[in-house]
Amino acid sequence: MKAEIITIGDEILIGQIVDTNSAYISSVLNKIGVSVYQITSIQDDKAHLLEAFAAAQSRTDLVIITGGLGPTKDDITKHTLCEYFNDELELNQSVLDHVTYLFKEYVKKPMLEANKTQALVPSKAQILVNKFGTAPGMWIEDKDTVFISMPGVPYEMKGLMENEVLPRLQEQFKLPYILHKTFLTYGMGESAIAERIETFENELPATIKLAYLPSLGRVRLRLSTSGPEQDVLEKEMAIQTKKLLPLIDDIFIGFESDGELEEVVAKLLVDHNKTIAIAESCTGGQMVERFTKHGGASQYLKGSLVTYATQSKIDILGVDPTVIDKHSVVSAEVASQMAVNAKRLYKSDIGISTTGNAGPSKGDSDAEVGTVYIGVATDKGVTAHHFMMGNHRKRVIGKSVNKALELLRDVIRKEG
Amino acid sequence: MKAEIITIGDEILIGQIVDTNSAYISSVLNKIGVSVYQITSIQDDKAHLLEAFAAAQSRTDLVIITGGLGPTKDDITKHTLCEYFNDELELNQSVLDHVTYLFKEYVKKPMLEANKTQALVPSKAQILVNKFGTAPGMWIEDKDTVFISMPGVPYEMKGLMENEVLPRLQEQFKLPYILHKTFLTYGMGESAIAERIETFENELPATIKLAYLPSLGRVRLRLSTSGPEQDVLEKEMAIQTKKLLPLIDDIFIGFESDGELEEVVAKLLVDHNKTIAIAESCTGGQMVERFTKHGGASQYLKGSLVTYATQSKIDILGVDPTVIDKHSVVSAEVASQMAVNAKRLYKSDIGISTTGNAGPSKGDSDAEVGTVYIGVATDKGVTAHHFMMGNHRKRVIGKSVNKALELLRDVIRKEG
Numbered sequence: 001m002k003a004e005i006i007t008i009g010d011e012i013l014i015g016q017i018v019d020t021n022s023a024y025i026s027s028v029l030n031k032i033g034v035s036v037y038q039i040t041s042i043q044d045d046k047a048h049l050l051e052a053f054a055a056a057q058s059r060t061d062l063v064i065i066t067g068g069l070g071p072t073k074d075d076i077t078k079h080t081l082c083e084y085f086n087d088e089l090e091l092n093q094s095v096l097d098h099v100t101y102l103f104k105e106y107v108k109k110p111m112l113e114a115n116k117t118q119a120l121v122p123s124k125a126q127i128l129v130n131k132f133g134t135a136p137g138m139w140i141e142d143k144d145t146v147f148i149s150m151p152g153v154p155y156e157m158k159g160l161m162e163n164e165v166l167p168r169l170q171e172q173f174k175l176p177y178i179l180h181k182t183f184l185t186y187g188m189g190e191s192a193i194a195e196r197i198e199t200f201e202n203e204l205p206a207t208i209k210l211a212y213l214p215s216l217g218r219v220r221l222r223l224s225t226s227g228p229e230q231d232v233l234e235k236e237m238a239i240q241t242k243k244l245l246p247l248i249d250d251i252f253i254g255f256e257s258d259g260e261l262e263e264v265v266a267k268l269l270v271d272h273n274k275t276i277a278i279a280e281s282c283t284g285g286q287m288v289e290r291f292t293k294h295g296g297a298s299q300y301l302k303g304s305l306v307t308y309a310t311q312s313k314i315d316i317l318g319v320d321p322t323v324i325d326k327h328s329v330v331s332a333e334v335a336s337q338m339a340v341n342a343k344r345l346y347k348s349d350i351g352i353s354t355t356g357n358a359g360p361s362k363g364d365s366d367a368e369v370g371t372v373y374i375g376v377a378t379d380k381g382v383t384a385h386h387f388m389m390g391n392h393r394k395r396v397i398g399k400s401v402n403k404a405l406e407l408l409r410d411v412i413r414k415e416g
Numbered sequence: 417m418k419a420e421i422i423t424i425g426d427e428i429l430i431g432q433i434v435d436t437n438s439a440y441i442s443s444v445l446n447k448i449g450v451s452v453y454q455i456t457s458i459q460d461d462k463a464h465l466l467e468a469f470a471a472a473q474s475r476t477d478l479v480i481i482t483g484g485l486g487p488t489k490d491d492i493t494k495h496t497l498c499e500y501f502n503d504e505l506e507l508n509q510s511v512l513d514h515v516t517y518l519f520k521e522y523v524k525k526p527m528l529e530a531n532k533t534q535a536l537v538p539s540k541a542q543i544l545v546n547k548f549g550t551a552p553g554m555w556i557e558d559k560d561t562v563f564i565s566m567p568g569v570p571y572e573m574k575g576l577m578e579n580e581v582l583p584r585l586q587e588q589f590k591l592p593y594i595l596h597k598t599f600l601t602y603g604m605g606e607s608a609i610a611e612r613i614e615t616f617e618n619e620l621p622a623t624i625k626l627a628y629l630p631s632l633g634r635v636r637l638r639l640s641t642s643g644p645e646q647d648v649l650e651k652e653m654a655i656q657t658k659k660l661l662p663l664i665d666d667i668f669i670g671f672e673s674d675g676e677l678e679e680v681v682a683k684l685l686v687d688h689n690k691t692i693a694i695a696e697s698c699t700g701g702q703m704v705e706r707f708t709k710h711g712g713a714s715q716y717l718k719g720s721l722v723t724y725a726t727q728s729k730i731d732i733l734g735v736d737p738t739v740i741d742k743h744s745v746v747s748a749e750v751a752s753q754m755a756v757n758a759k760r761l762y763k764s765d766i767g768i769s770t771t772g773n774a775g776p777s778k779g780d781s782d783a784e785v786g787t788v789y790i791g792v793a794t795d796k797g798v799t800a801h802h803f804m805m806g807n808h809r810k811r812v813i814g815k816s817v818n819k820a821l822e823l824l825r826d827v828i829r830k831e832g
Contacts, residue, residue, distance in 0.1 A: 010640070011629050013452045014596065015443025018436050022457070027431025036429045038464070041438070041455035044627075048454070055471075071607045072628045073617065107605065114607040132808075153630065155808055180430065189523070191487045191530040201489065211460075212488045213427050214569065224426070278722075284708025285701040288722050292700025295776045295809055297724065303732065304722040306694075306704050312719040312762050346728050360711045392548075392571055393711055 001173055003029055004056040005039045008049065008067035008077055009152055012041045021066050021157055028161055033175035034062060035226065044068050049080045057145045062169070067152030069135035071114040077149060078122065078138075085142060087122040092136070095119040095127060099134045125149075128164035132156045137164055178226040179233045181241060182256035185248055186218045186406070193219055197247050208240060217389075217399045220256060221248070253406065261405045262290040268412045269300035269350075276408070277346030278304035279317055279338040281329075282356035282372060287401045302346035307338070313355075317341050330355050330367035332375075332384035339375030340382050350411065351377040352404055356389075358396040372400045376407050378415055417589055419445055420472040421455045424465065424483035424493055425568055428457045437482050437573055444577055449591035450478065451642065460484055465496045473561045478585070483568030485551035487530040493565060494538065494554075501558060503538040508552070511535040511543060515550045541565075544580035548572045553580055594642040595649045597657060598672035601664055602634045602822070609635055613663050624656060633805075633815045636672060637664070669822065677821045678706040684828045685716035685766075692824070693762030694720035695733055695754040697745075698772035698788060703817045718762035723754070729771075733757050746771050746783035748791075748800035755791030756798050766827065767793040768820055772805075774812040788816045792823050794831055 005025050011017045019041055026036045037060055042048050049068075056063045068077030082088055096119035103111045118134040121127065128137030128148070133156040140147040148165055150157045169175070185193065190212040194201070201210055207227065213220040223240055227233050245252065254264060269276060278288050278301075288304035291297045305317060310329050313319040319337045327333040335355050343351025356372030357365065369391045375384045387403060389396040421441050427433045435457055442452045453476055458464050465484075472479045484493030498505055512535035519527045534550040537543065544553030544564070549572040556563040564581055566573045585591070601609065606628040610617070617626055623643065629636040639656055643649050661668065670680060685692060694704050694717075704720035707713045721733060726745050729735040735753045743749040751771050759767025772788030773781065785807045791800045803819060805812040 010625070010627055011638070012439070013442055013455065014446045014640070015439040015441070015452075016596075016598070016629070016638070018434060018439040019455075020434050023428070023431040023434040025431070026429055030430045036431075037459070038468075039429065039435075039455075039457035043453070052454075070628060070630075072610045074625070074627045109605075109608070112607050112611050114610055155811060180432075182432070189525075191528045192525070194488045194530055195528050209426070209490070211426055211490045212486060213432070214486070222427070222432070224430070284713065285704035285720060285722075286708070288701035289705045292702070292722070292724070293810070293813075297700065301722075301724050303724045303728040304701060305732075306701075306708070306717075306720040308708070308714050308717050308719045309762075315763070316719065316721075316761050345732050346725075347731070394709070395571065397709075 001034045001062060001169075001175055002037045002060040003034050003062035003064060004037055004060045006052050006056060006063065006065045007039070007041045007152065008044060008065065009041075010043045010074070013043050021152060021154055024154070024158060025064055025066075025161065028166060030178050030180075032166055032170055033178050033226070034169065035178060044074055044076050046076055046080050046083070049077065050084055053084050053147070057142070061145055063145060063147045064165075065147065065149045066157055069149065069151045071118055071134070078120070081125075081138070081140065081147070081149060082122050085122060085124055085140060087124045089120040090123045092119050092121045092127060095121060095136045098129065098136075102134060128160055130156055130160055131163065132159045139168070176226055176228050177230045177233055179224070179237055181223045181237055183221040183244065183248065184218060184253040184256055185221065185251040186253055188219065188251045190214050190219050193221070193248070193251070197244065200243055200247060204240065205236065208236065216395060216402055218253070218402070260290075261402065261409070263294060265405050265408050265412070266291060266294065266297070266300060268409060272412055272416060274349040274412060275300050275302050276350045276352060277302045277342040277348040279342035279351065279353040280304060280306045281308060281313070281338070281354055282358045283354045283397050283400050283404070284308065284358075286397055287352070287354065287404055290401055290405070302348040305342060305345075313338065317345070328365045328367065330357055330365040330371055330373060332373050332386060335373035335375035335384040336377070336382045337375075339377035339384075343377045349378065350408065351375070352408055354400055354404060356396070356400065358400075359391055359393045370396055372396065372403075374400065374404050374407055376411050378411060380415055417450045417478060417585075417591055418453045418476040419450050419478035419480060420453055420476045422468050422472060422479065422481045423455070423457045423568065424460060424481065425457075426459045426490070429459050437568060437570055440570070440574060441480055441482075441577065444582060446594050446596075448582055448586055449594050449642070450585065451594060460490055460492055462492055462496050462499070465493070466500055469500050469563070473558070477561055479561060479563045480581075481563065481565045482573055485565065485567045487534055487550070494536070497541075497554070497556065497563070497565060498538050501538060501540055501556060503540045505536040506539045508535050508537045508543060511537060511552045514545065514552075518550060544576055546572055546576055547579065548575045555584070592642050592644050593646045593649055595640070595653055597639045597653055599637040599660065599664065600634060600669040600672055601637065601667040602669055604635065604667045606630050606635050609637070609664070609667070613660065616659055616663055620656065621652065624652065632811060632818055634669070634818070676706075677818060677825070679710060681821050681824050681828070682707060682710065682713070682716060684825060688828055688832060690765040690828060691716050691718050692766045692768060693718045693758040693764035695758035695767065695769040696720060696722045697724060697729070697754070697770055698774045699770045699813050699816050699820070700724065700774075702813055703768070703770065703820055706817055706821070718764040721758060721761075729754065733761070744781045744783065746773055746781040746787055746789060748789050748802060751789035751791035751800040752793070752798045753791075755793035759793045765794065766824070767791070768824055770816055770820060772812070772816065774816070775807055775809045786812055788812065788819075790816065790820050790823055792827050794827060796831060
């Protein structure tokens with residue numbers, strides 16, 4: 001089954017928001033065997049919507065539309081769907097009841113006329129219940145294409161996809177199986193990897209595609225395939241994995257299916273019954289945020305400190321000022337003390353620290369922009385690692401956090 | 417001038433990455449008076465690329481393409497451009513010199529054959545120098561349309577847009593002026609706002625569009641207009657702003673042109689020569705990360721603590737355990753102590769804290785999911801504020817940080 005996604009909203013086309021809905025929808029469709037052929041973002045403009053609907057219908061079996069379902073005048077998707085399907089809006093009592101319920105239970109304010117209009121839906125649409133908002137999802141079948149329209153608010157759309165759209169698609173259609181396997185590597189550029197695995201790539205069966213995705217000091221290699229039989233795909237993927245792994249042994253970190261790197265580390269910590277504490281300087285809280293953005297961090301994370309100012313490294317983290325004077329605040333010695341002291345303060349099993357200069361200009365030390373030290377303290381001792389991360393602030397921070405996570409993973413695996 | 421953006425890459429269509437390039441490109445084009453008509457994301461598939469190029473050319477004057485320029489086999493944009501323009505690849509000496517220089521100075525590894533192929537470009541293309549990578553940008557004029565092809569790596573693409581594409585577009589074309597004004601509001605839903613400002617909306621001149629953008633406890637109202645004369649637009653926008661502001665006085669926070677809320681707060685802190693320290697529990701480092709992701713935070717940020725575990729609130733932040741026993745760790749009293757103690761520990765002018773339960777399940781307290789207390793301490797005393805933020809973890813955290821930033825802004829403005 002081939003799908004297209006149409007996201008509607010002026011805010012996307014003027015760059016006021018990043019369209020994250022498309023990536024989410026693509027990823028969950030992919031998991032149930034629906035491949036996305038095109039993603040199109042357009043303004044709230046009737047003629048353009050009609051053109052995009054027709055173009056998508058001519059190419060695919062499933063058209064997923066988000067946005068333009070709000071109660072205000074700038075939202076025109078519902079009226080345009082009526083025009084496209086030669087249909088009319090009619091009052092849907094179950095939607096009206098749901099909107100009334102939401103206002104009574106959650107909004108706790110009187111319902112306005114505009115809110116009631118949310119219950120007007122095209123007569124040809126089947127309703128998909130939106131638990132988190134007043135705009136219902138709509139499922140409209142026309143010739144051989146299914147149109148699904150959902151609000152653009154991400155958590156409402158996600159609720160609709162999970163609770164309504166995906167189960168219905170799986171029930172109604174016989175979907176093939178799509179399989180991706182993504183190998184995370186670090187320390188080598190994509191051209192060098194391509195040269196090294198050239199023979200492997202040339203010998204890949206035509207049914208398997210290989211892609212290279214470079215980002216923040218790593219390259220992801222993705223093998224993709226699809227077909228009607230899961231067994232066959234998995235066997236073929238296992239064969240190729242077995243061929244590829246020895247070729248990239250020295251640069252391979254893990255599979256992406258294991259989750260984000262911080263999730264891999266989190267799982268290792270929980271499995272080994274270990275806790276961590278974090279002391280961040282140049283990474284400014286991004287390391288702890290990587291852990292806490294997922295639920296369950298309280299199982300292994302004792303806490304963290306961001307000691308941005310040099311004085312706070314001394315006052316709060318107890319770094320020895322004579323060490324700072326002697327070696328500079330951006331040094332292996334300071335990174336080590338930060339890691340050890342964070343571990344001691346928070347009474348954790350592991351302490352990890354960053355100190356460096358992410359730029360754009362020099363800070364409390366003379367260290368060149370991009371210089372980063374990472375300290376790792378355990379019961380067995382402390383190590384500090386030196387890196388040059390380039391001169392682009394966001395990338396320096398992102399690469400430093402990735403590197404710290406890799407060091408954490410290695411030390412947990414090694415020391416158990 | 418009307419533009420379309422085409423982003424190329426299987427990783428977008430399977431949802432492995434979020435396409436952030438389009439939002440960036442749209443936003444910077446908009447600022448120089450180019451409006452984006454459509455954004456299209458497609459796979460690395462020759463037939464589909466050709467179809468998308470033709471469709472975009474038929475609708476617009478400018479087609480901006482990102483992605484598919486890597487040195488590996490999955491990247492086919494350059495060959496497809498040749499086919500589309502009936503052109504051939506030829507070796508460009510200046511690109512080859514640049515690639516050779518990058519390898520010598522930065523990569524410090526021998527150049528591979530694959531890297532040299534980066535210097536093969538369509539003969540009809542003018543080269544745009546990519547300071548940050550080996551794939552050059554390309555500018556191809558065909559009939560009345562300009563095609564621009566850039567690599568998909570965000571920082572390479574951004575460098576090309578800033579240094580090459582935008583200046584050239586401004587030089588070569590007479591562009592109109594596009595003006596947006598975005599009003600940030602909080603505390604009222606979009607329908608209620610729409611009802612309140614209905615007369616204003618109905619009386620808006622046809623040249624000005626109004627949009628409502630709800631997100632994380634706020635609604636942004638955006639007025640947009642465009643035309644050849646900046647003066648005329650600014651005058652008209654000033655008139656409408658003067659009409660709208662009194663209608664939303666009680667819910668208005670500021671204009672979006674002032675930057676992200678944390679940037680507004682950062683500027684206020686620097687202007688008032690004040691420093692802050694942050695103690696976070698339920699927000700898990702996201703507040704400090706909002707500040708440190710921008711440069712220059714060391715001017716006003718002394719540091720932060722994430723005290724996730726209750727014991728670390730006692731050990732490190734010095735919260736009184738009897739207060740925790742009496743009022744629970746999620747309470748106004750604990751929030752107040754956290755803010756006061758963070759201020760004292762870091763020797764800052766202001767201390768701000770969060771404690772609450774972001775979910776998904778209950779933590780170290782019995783507080784209902786969504787319960788959040790925010791403490792603000794200054795030299796004049798401490799206040800704690802109670803909120804119910806719903807039951808969606810990411811939204812609870814996001815709304816809490818927004819609310820904390822609003823409280824910070826208010827206190828700096830008030831106490832100066």
